Amino acid sequence: MTRDADARARACLTAVAPPGDLWLGAMLAEHGAAEVWAAIAAGAAPPAVPCEEDGRPGPQARETLLRRWRRWSAAAAQVDAEQLLSASAAAGIRFVVPGDPEWPGRLEELGMPGSRRTYGLWVRGAGDLRNLCLRSVAVVGARACTSYGAHVAAEMSYELAERSVVVVSGGAYGIDGAAHRAAHSAGSTVVVLACGLDVDYPRGHAGMFADIARTGVLVGERPLGATPHARDFLVRNRLIAALTPGTVVVEAGRRSGALNTASHAAELHRVLMAVPGPVTSAMSAGCHMLLRDWNAGCVTCADDVMAQIGPMGDLPEGPVRTSAALAPEHARVLGAVSGSGTGPAVIAAACGEGLDTTMRILGMLAASGLVERCPAGWRLVR
């Protein structure tokens, strides 16, 4: 089976089945996407999965699963892989599957236990999803945040971006938006959406999403045109937690969706952090619960976050991608960086790229641990 057949099948699956379906995940693990998709599209019977993956045993449960399967088959009639991929490409959206160079390795941990793995990711933007996530942290919180929460989210995210740490968050108003805007002004960010990447939800963030796409990425599991439903946000939250070595909850009430992201981070054994706030504020009660009952680390600034996740996130020692594996333009930029430090304009002139492109590539090289910021601009690591 070629990469293309697998990717096409996975793209189609995102168009008929909801993300994170345990049963479908088990089928994919057992039979591969092409075979599963062929069965769905043909209206054939579902391929067997090991019974312990089946969820609930018994004839009644089996009937529920079959109804689900028939729903997917019915929807499959409307889906054409080539059309879906070319329309997505026209909207600037690519499709990334396990095994692709841009696939973030951390997502594999969603497969243990049960297979809540994502079938594939839709990605929009100039950034490289894998590189961006290497040295990243999730900054999440309530939509209806206070000015205190928005201030802290912005301050912390800006400082993280200054330290070449990529901020990963949802696309909502409140903490998500404050974190993205601030981080974007000093670096790249990753927006994880619960809808199609061409659906600007919420509308008021359309401009911000377009800005972020110029250096960072938008990413999601839903296909072109998919509008978000309540359930999608909860399923999306597991991606935010899984893409990063750690999650910071900046401000959250006792029933905030951010606590759902926090629980995914805890399940995935990622670093869980919370920002304290006034005990008189109901909007910090969720954070205080994380500190008190969930053993979350208390973080008050970017330095506290860095201390919790380690200077390189959970990167193995040394650069993950060596310069030998770099794209030609990345290698040119890297070649123009000295050990003692070079200004970005000098680097851009030396490698023949524009300043914007050079800055973007420097950010990716930093995420890979090859270069780092210094007073003079950028320098080689070690």
Add this chain to the structure above:
Amino acid sequence: MTRDADARARACLTAVAPPGDLWLGAMLAEHGAAEVWAAIAAGAAPPAVPCEEDGRPGPQARETLLRRWRRWSAAAAQVDAEQLLSASAAAGIRFVVPGDPEWPGRLEELGMPGSRRTYGLWVRGAGDLRNLCLRSVAVVGARACTSYGAHVAAEMSYELAERSVVVVSGGAYGIDGAAHRAAHSAGSTVVVLACGLDVDYPRGHAGMFADIARTGVLVGERPLGATPHARDFLVRNRLIAALTPGTVVVEAGRRSGALNTASHAAELHRVLMAVPGPVTSAMSAGCHMLLRDWNAGCVTCADDVMAQIGPMGDLPEGPVRTSAALAPEHARVLGAVSGSGTGPAVIAAACGEGLDTTMRILGMLAASGLVERCPAGWRLVR
């Protein structure tokens, strides 16, 4: 040696030596207070102590200790035990030593390691120091607190007092004062002072001290008339931590004296708690440090504190003092309390005490675990 000879000697020692002197503590442990005081008063040589207790070895260190000893001997000439105790009694101040019924057993832990035990405690007020401290918590924080800190200290202390938990704190402006005032309005409090108990320091708290003395106690290691020096506050802080099963730091900057109290609590293996605040407030930075680096429990209200120290503090199961050991008026009040609940006025009428006295005694009986508050007033435990 009689109790009186020991107590008289210890009272005199508080008048010549600073509290918490390790060398003097070692001498007291080895030779007893009467012998040590006799040597000081006679200008004799200091009695020998086991060399590991000696602090620093070598002739130079020995000379430092001897200078200290000679200073105490010189001051002893001005000290007359009978006069000191009768003048104190005239000011409503009694002297309590180890072995007395009112001696708080938790203070023994100050003796390990090294002997930072207190020589004896001056006590002023209608409360029983030991009973009050049984079910208590220290509520401490900055003098120059914010309105947020004062608000939280008051709210938490009032709720603790409502749950028959005694608040222990210093006598300073800021968090100390806010905690005492609020707790006093619903129960009894213990003020730990770094000066003589007749010295109202700070002056502005003279009225509050007088109020507290009516149901609670003021306690300290310094004799009548002693004014406080900077060092005294730090030495006093170990008493605040030692008298209680746990310490809550409500609001503290990075260099607040409250962190000194916190470090004593940690050393004594008491429960250490901190109240979070805005990360934008320098006045909460000390609390966040305790949460982040000292593993302090995050507490936002009295219920959080109760959960941390346990419903009865670190009391052994069941009442510590049985009714057989009670003073006659306490036994009379206890006899008037029913198992299903009795109002305080009914109890007062039945036992023939005034309402104020009855309320005070009920508080002590509650601290001993014999009675508890209930919707109808007070009822017997079990």
